[in-house]
Amino acid sequence: xxxxxxxxxxxxxxxxxxxxxxxxxxxxGHDVLVEIxxxxxxxxxxxxxxxxxxxxxxxxxxxxxxxGTVIAAGDKTTLLNxxxxxxxxxxxxxxxxxxxxxxxxxxxxAKAPVNIKPEQSAAMPLTSITAxxxxxxxxxxIPGHDDGKTILIIGGGGGVGSIAIQLAKVVANLHVIATxxxxxTEQWCAKLxxxxxxxxxxxxxxxxxxxxxxxxxxxxxxxxxxxxxxAMAEIIAPEGMxxxxxxxxxxxxxNVLKNKSAGFVWEFMFTKPMxxxxxxxxxxxxxxxxxxxxxxxxxISTLQQTIGxxxxxxxITAHQKLLTGKTIGKIALTALV
Amino acid sequence: xxxxxxxxxxxxxxxxxxxxxxxxxxxxGHDVLVEIxxxxxxxxxxxxxxxxxxxxxxxxxxxxxxxGTVIAAGDKTTLLNxxxxxxxxxxxxxxxxxxxxxxxxxxxxAKAPVNIKPEQSAAMPLTSITAxxxxxxxxxxIPGHDDGKTILIIGGGGGVGSIAIQLAKVVANLHVIATxxxxxTEQWCAKLxxxxxxxxxxxxxxxxxxxxxxxxxxxxxxxxxxxxxxAMAEIIAPEGMxxxxxxxxxxxxxNVLKNKSAGFVWEFMFTKPMxxxxxxxxxxxxxxxxxxxxxxxxxISTLQQTIGxxxxxxxITAHQKLLTGKTIGKIALTALV
Numbered sequence: 001x002x003x004x005x006x007x008x009x010x011x012x013x014x015x016x017x018x019x020x021x022x023x024x025x026x027x028x029g030h031d032v033l034v035e036i037x038x039x040x041x042x043x044x045x046x047x048x049x050x051x052x053x054x055x056x057x058x059x060x061x062x063x064x065x066x067x068g069t070v071i072a073a074g075d076k077t078t079l080l081n082x083x084x085x086x087x088x089x090x091x092x093x094x095x096x097x098x099x100x101x102x103x104x105x106x107x108x109x110a111k112a113p114v115n116i117k118p119e120q121s122a123a124m125p126l127t128s129i130t131a132x133x134x135x136x137x138x139x140x141x142i143p144g145h146d147d148g149k150t151i152l153i154i155g156g157g158g159g160v161g162s163i164a165i166q167l168a169k170v171v172a173n174l175h176v177i178a179t180x181x182x183x184x185t186e187q188w189c190a191k192l193x194x195x196x197x198x199x200x201x202x203x204x205x206x207x208x209x210x211x212x213x214x215x216x217x218x219x220x221x222x223x224x225x226x227x228x229x230x231a232m233a234e235i236i237a238p239e240g241m242x243x244x245x246x247x248x249x250x251x252x253x254x255n256v257l258k259n260k261s262a263g264f265v266w267e268f269m270f271t272k273p274m275x276x277x278x279x280x281x282x283x284x285x286x287x288x289x290x291x292x293x294x295x296x297x298x299x300i301s302t303l304q305q306t307i308g309x310x311x312x313x314x315x316i317t318a319h320q321k322l323l324t325g326k327t328i329g330k331i332a333l334t335a336l337v
Numbered sequence: 338x339x340x341x342x343x344x345x346x347x348x349x350x351x352x353x354x355x356x357x358x359x360x361x362x363x364x365x366g367h368d369v370l371v372e373i374x375x376x377x378x379x380x381x382x383x384x385x386x387x388x389x390x391x392x393x394x395x396x397x398x399x400x401x402x403x404x405g406t407v408i409a410a411g412d413k414t415t416l417l418n419x420x421x422x423x424x425x426x427x428x429x430x431x432x433x434x435x436x437x438x439x440x441x442x443x444x445x446x447a448k449a450p451v452n453i454k455p456e457q458s459a460a461m462p463l464t465s466i467t468a469x470x471x472x473x474x475x476x477x478x479i480p481g482h483d484d485g486k487t488i489l490i491i492g493g494g495g496g497v498g499s500i501a502i503q504l505a506k507v508v509a510n511l512h513v514i515a516t517x518x519x520x521x522t523e524q525w526c527a528k529l530x531x532x533x534x535x536x537x538x539x540x541x542x543x544x545x546x547x548x549x550x551x552x553x554x555x556x557x558x559x560x561x562x563x564x565x566x567x568a569m570a571e572i573i574a575p576e577g578m579x580x581x582x583x584x585x586x587x588x589x590x591x592n593v594l595k596n597k598s599a600g601f602v603w604e605f606m607f608t609k610p611m612x613x614x615x616x617x618x619x620x621x622x623x624x625x626x627x628x629x630x631x632x633x634x635x636x637i638s639t640l641q642q643t644i645g646x647x648x649x650x651x652x653i654t655a656h657q658k659l660l661t662g663k664t665i666g667k668i669a670l671t672a673l674v
Contacts, residue, residue, distance in 0.1 A: 257603055259611060261604055266591070268597075
């Protein structure tokens with residue numbers, strides 16, 4: 001008989017998560033089996049939960065951000081080994097990290113930073129991959145080539161914003177303008193390296209008129225896309241590019257970008273695992289670089305709060321904090337015991 | 338008294354162009370004065386004409402594609418000299434090329450190819466800059482890095498398509514799928530180097546299903562954007578990018594691109610002169626490379642038809658041909674005499 005593990009899952013959107021038991025899965029092919037030491041929460045967790053509209057027989061395990069130890073490796077693995085301490089976001093189409101054990105394709109994981117705590121590592125993968133892909137694959141910023149260009153990061157204090165500010169400064173040497181709306185998020189953005197901070201609760205166009213800086217070559221919108229689209233189209237520089245993360249409810253008049261030869265692109269970090277693209281291993285590569293930069297002290301973990309071990313109650317608490325939209329940096333949980 | 342020149346211009350959208358006289362302009366600053374040897378026509382000519390809704394006292398000189406000889410140079414010029422044979426598209430906010438003489442900012446012009454006829458050179462600037470910027474600045478294809486990726490060029494046989502096919506093959510080494518709808522445009526696209534040709538009058542999605550090739554990493558839409566947006570969103574590869582030239586009348590549901598982390602960007606070749614961007618000189622650089630590639634036999638002029646000298650009647654004929662939407666390659670006119 002297979003050994004059992006504890007996990008936290010949801011049967012239905014409107015029900016609270018529950019703890020249950022299921023068999024520990026077996027690592028095959030490119031998968032490694034991970035004993036989870038810490039996880040962090042992301043808005044995608046609450047979105048996936050909200051999408052469970054038909055009652056599931058087996059609860060869906062949420063959570064796609066973890067740090068843990070490899071305890072078994074599939075026959076096709078070449079990148080990771082048993083006993084490696086790794087961190088990863090994984091694949092949204094598979095069971096998540098709110099569990100004692102989880103399978104992950106080794107091409108989506110990498111060795112974790114060695115100088116920080118498990119929950120500080122668990123805070124990083126999803127947001128780091130998102131920010132990295134947004135900057136370097138979607139906006140196609142070329143480090144060493146686009147030095148000094150300007151990026152506006154709308155929602156600088158959140159999970160993705162907190163790492164995007166650092167990467168935009170450290171890797172790409174951009175001039176970074178972040179938005180924040182409270183003294184504590186302003187201070188956090190400044191600590192992470194933002195050169196200028198404006199307020200996304202005030203009129204962005206008006207603030208740009210008042211600033212003596214150039215219009216942004218790049219905009220990374222981490223807040224509500226619909227709310228900011230018109231302002232972004234107005235302030236983006238000629239030949240500029242806007243990258244957004246949050247699904248739109250409205251249709252857009254793209255003509256407003258035409259005379260500037262500007263564009264709009266999405267970043268969704270689960271595109272590669274979802275479509276099983278040939279370059280899935282880039283997630284391994286990105287995380288390897290993130291771990292190095294953390295260990296070298298070039299960037300810091302964006303962890304701001306550890307709530308406690310993975311329990312249904314602590315997950316509810318973490319999700320409630322996320323849903324306020326006021327979270328600074330990341331929220332983590334320690335191992336399910 | 339200033340010397341006079343002949344020019345062809347329009348007072349009002351619904352009136353035919355007329356020949357008139359005005360003073361030969363004087364080259365100052367970065368401008369050079371050009372004696373025009375040949376011009377070519379583009380859809381922008383008829384669009385600008387259609388936009389003259391209030392009767393002008395002085396007719397607007399249309400035409401933004403010319404080859405000619407520099408006969409005077411402003412005091413800030415450093416790139417071009419008197420007696421240089423040059424080609425350029427110029428600046429849509431200034432008088433056009435349907436004239437004996439024209440001013441152009443030297444940063445928007447370059448020495449013309451030496452081994453081809455003036456009208457073959459005049460056929461190239463606007464479409465070459467458009468195709469170059471679309472491929473390398475908007476889609477951000479990196480020559481030597483994106484070898485073997487696939488591009489779908491919708492409307493391969495037209496002015497921009499005819500040079501885009503060549504640049505996508507010769508400069509970027511892409512796998513090029515062009516659309517055409519008639520035997521003669523199919524042959525023309527094949528001659529220019531397209532690897533596969535499909536029909537834009539049939540269902541693109543259906544044809545893609547039937548083809549055994551991968552979905553395109555890039556789409557360059559040179560036809561009606563509204564007509565093709567849904568199909569482009571369906572067939573674009575994960576992480577793909579769509580570039581379009583023709584203004585939309587409809588608003589778009591951009592969410593259809595979200596799961597693929599795909600995007601949409603415009604190319605408008607007058608963005609740089611219109612906004613007086615710091616990198617205006619890139620038009621000089623692009624045209625210099627185009628001239629070299631033509632002289633080295635790497636690409637060919639896309640000229641397909643020379644109608645005769647610049648006269649009101651010949652311009653009307655050229656515009657009528659453009660408005661059929663069936664033009665293959667480019668149409669040129671020789672000097673106004």
